[in-house]
Amino acid sequence: MFGKRTFDMAGLSSELGPVRPAASHADVVAHLRDMRLSALAACDLWDLPFVVVDVETTGSVAGRDAITEIALVSLQSGRITDTWRTLVNPLVPIPEFITRLTGITDDMVANAPVIADLVPAIAARIKDAVVVGHNVRFDVQFINQALVRHGWAPLSNVLIDTLTLARHTIIEVPNYKLGTLTRELGIDVERHHRAHADAVATASLLWHCLRRLEDEGVYTLGQLVRYLRETPSPQARPRPRLIADAAQLPVWTSVLQSELRAVPAAPGAYTLQDASDRVLYVGKSRNLRQRLRAYVSGKPAGVKIRALRAALASFSYSVTGSEFEALLLEAELVGRHDPPFNERLRHVGRFGFIKIRPGPDGTVQTTTRLVPDGSRYYGPYRNLRAARAAVMALREVSGLEWEPDAETGPQDKAEDRSRMLERVLQFMEGEDEDVLLWLARRRDEAAARAERSRTQRLAEMIERLRGLRDRHARLLEATSLNLAIFAPAVQASHEVCFVVCRGRVVARVALPRRLPERPRAQGMLAGALVAHYRPGSLPRCFGRQDEIDHIAIVAGWCTARREGLIYAPLPDRAPEPEESGVWAMRLLDGEPVEENVPAPAALAGS
Numbered sequence: 001m002f003g004k005r006t007f008d009m010a011g012l013s014s015e016l017g018p019v020r021p022a023a024s025h026a027d028v029v030a031h032l033r034d035m036r037l038s039a040l041a042a043c044d045l046w047d048l049p050f051v052v053v054d055v056e057t058t059g060s061v062a063g064r065d066a067i068t069e070i071a072l073v074s075l076q077s078g079r080i081t082d083t084w085r086t087l088v089n090p091l092v093p094i095p096e097f098i099t100r101l102t103g104i105t106d107d108m109v110a111n112a113p114v115i116a117d118l119v120p121a122i123a124a125r126i127k128d129a130v131v132v133g134h135n136v137r138f139d140v141q142f143i144n145q146a147l148v149r150h151g152w153a154p155l156s157n158v159l160i161d162t163l164t165l166a167r168h169t170i171i172e173v174p175n176y177k178l179g180t181l182t183r184e185l186g187i188d189v190e191r192h193h194r195a196h197a198d199a200v201a202t203a204s205l206l207w208h209c210l211r212r213l214e215d216e217g218v219y220t221l222g223q224l225v226r227y228l229r230e231t232p233s234p235q236a237r238p239r240p241r242l243i244a245d246a247a248q249l250p251v252w253t254s255v256l257q258s259e260l261r262a263v264p265a266a267p268g269a270y271t272l273q274d275a276s277d278r279v280l281y282v283g284k285s286r287n288l289r290q291r292l293r294a295y296v297s298g299k300p301a302g303v304k305i306r307a308l309r310a311a312l313a314s315f316s317y318s319v320t321g322s323e324f325e326a327l328l329l330e331a332e333l334v335g336r337h338d339p340p341f342n343e344r345l346r347h348v349g350r351f352g353f354i355k356i357r358p359g360p361d362g363t364v365q366t367t368t369r370l371v372p373d374g375s376r377y378y379g380p381y382r383n384l385r386a387a388r389a390a391v392m393a394l395r396e397v398s399g400l401e402w403e404p405d406a407e408t409g410p411q412d413k414a415e416d417r418s419r420m421l422e423r424v425l426q427f428m429e430g431e432d433e434d435v436l437l438w439l440a441r442r443r444d445e446a447a448a449r450a451e452r453s454r455t456q457r458l459a460e461m462i463e464r465l466r467g468l469r470d471r472h473a474r475l476l477e478a479t480s481l482n483l484a485i486f487a488p489a490v491q492a493s494h495e496v497c498f499v500v501c502r503g504r505v506v507a508r509v510a511l512p513r514r515l516p517e518r519p520r521a522q523g524m525l526a527g528a529l530v531a532h533y534r535p536g537s538l539p540r541c542f543g544r545q546d547e548i549d550h551i552a553i554v555a556g557w558c559t560a561r562r563e564g565l566i567y568a569p570l571p572d573r574a575p576e577p578e579e580s581g582v583w584a585m586r587l588l589d590g591e592p593v594e595e596n597v598p599a600p601a602a603l604a605g606s
Contacts, residue, residue, distance in 0.1 A: 032156035041222030066090030
């Protein structure tokens with residue numbers, strides 16, 4: 001789509017065919033963008049190539065103001081594959097307030113390349129990728145201005161705005177500035193208002209929002225575009241009257257503000273209570289003081305915080321050594337208090353599971369209950385409606401919805417049903433691709449006959465089943481995690497070790513860090529391993545509320561390899577009592593724990 005050519009109607013005629021003379025450049029770009037969207041609509045969001053763009057400029061008007069810095073971050077499958085950034089000489093002085101905002105000075109850009117020299121590199125890196133940005137049209141306007149001015153066609157790529165995505169998926173924030181979102185979601189940012197840092201933060205925000213949308217059954221680009229068009233934003237409500245100052249807040253707010261001075265700027269979990277001491281909300285933060293200040297100040301806020309302010313009478317908090325520990329504590333408190341203001345209540349009864357009971361009288365169904373009846377359970381899925389739709393697709397494609405022939409006897413019917421259910425199980429376990437191949441052939445046949453509704457239905461069924469199985473594969477991977485996670489403790493003289501077995505946190509032990517107390521730390525860790533680390537006794541499925549929470553938290557942190565923690569893999573077996581000391585010693589030394597390592601003579605004889 002890119003070429004070193006002048007952007008005119010003749011230059012695009014080969015791509016669009018005959019073009020009406022009255023069409024404007026904007027019409028042509030919009031038409032090209034619609035064509036690209038149609039071609040990519042069925043593509044899985046996980047497989048699409050994205051390019052996050054961010055520019056810093058001398059002002060806000062494209063064509064009048066100039067670019068001072070640009071960053072492009074390429075990503076696919078949830079990972080950053082390439083980054084590119086450069087300062088740009090705008091050939092005009094940078095206003096003082098822009099320098100204060102971004103830190104970019106005239107001296108910094110004096111020897112930087114001009115935008116004319118960078119246009120080929122920009123076009124080559126963006127190519128046909130889906131372009132992403134926070135208020136993406138601002139960045140694209142400046143890039144298009146540069147492209148057109150130097151003889152290139154403007155971007156006609158599909159655009160995704162993380163500002164719009166966030167408004168549809170995140171409601172627990174006071175505003176949707178990139179800095180606010182990254183702070184509230186715990187996304188590390190080197191420095192705001194610099195192109196590279198903002199582009200990397202936007203990439204993290206993109207995947208955070210897309211993971212949330214999976215719970216709504218959104219897996220493809222076409223589904224995402226339809227969801228954003230047809231689903232109203234939770235924030236699209238009339239704005240209530242804003243509270244001008246703290247004097248107009250509830251009477252006890254002044255008391256809370258005085259108590260806030262004693263809250264440390266440290267990670268931890270907190271609870272908000274009403275006048276009857278009922279817990280209204282449980283949260284966590286990397287900075288407790290900053291987070292709690294949002295509830296007891298008079299600053300404008302979202303609907304949720306305004307409602308909390310109206311009922312808030314007191315708060316309490318617990319300091320932790322790390323955000324990871326704060327997450328675990330938050331999950332425990334939510335399960336204990338059942339707070340009404342927590343948007344995503346962690347209740348198994350609110351989750352959906354897919355239940356497959358094999359055998360001649362077996363079934364495939366959705367359920368919210370886990371029963372030890374020999375059935376296999378897949379989940380949990382927060383969106384029960386999407387789980388039901390997937391079950392209907394499984395029944396249809398496996399033949400469970402079809403009536404057997406009249407001549408088929410009872411025994412044959414039972415055998416057929418057992419065979420069909422076994423096929424469903426094989427598909428869910430990733431051992432049978434025939435289901436998707438069969439559906440793909442039917443979809444292609446329907447497309448060849450121009451049966452649009454049937455083609456779309458079969459395509460959605462394929463994506464639904466693929467997403468269902470992929471999610472199960474990720475859950476299985478999470479329940480195979482065996483490791484020790486070392487995190488900071490509240491006291492600098494200690495560190496906390498979380499023992500994770502099959503994705504669950506089975507032990508937490510605070511270990512002294514000082515060298516003279518090393519033998520005591522080794523003994524404490526060895527005791528925790530012997531008492532709690534037993535992979536053979538834990539199934540790769542979920543039965544209790546805290547298990548679901550732990551698996552989700554541990555898997556998220558281990559997959560992202562969040563900074564500040566040390567992750568040490570453990571063998572998939574319990575240690576013998578005589579070798580637990582060796583395991584503990586190796587973990588404390590930062591060495592891998594290998595199976596069948598003979599214990600030192602001193603330990604073996606003790």
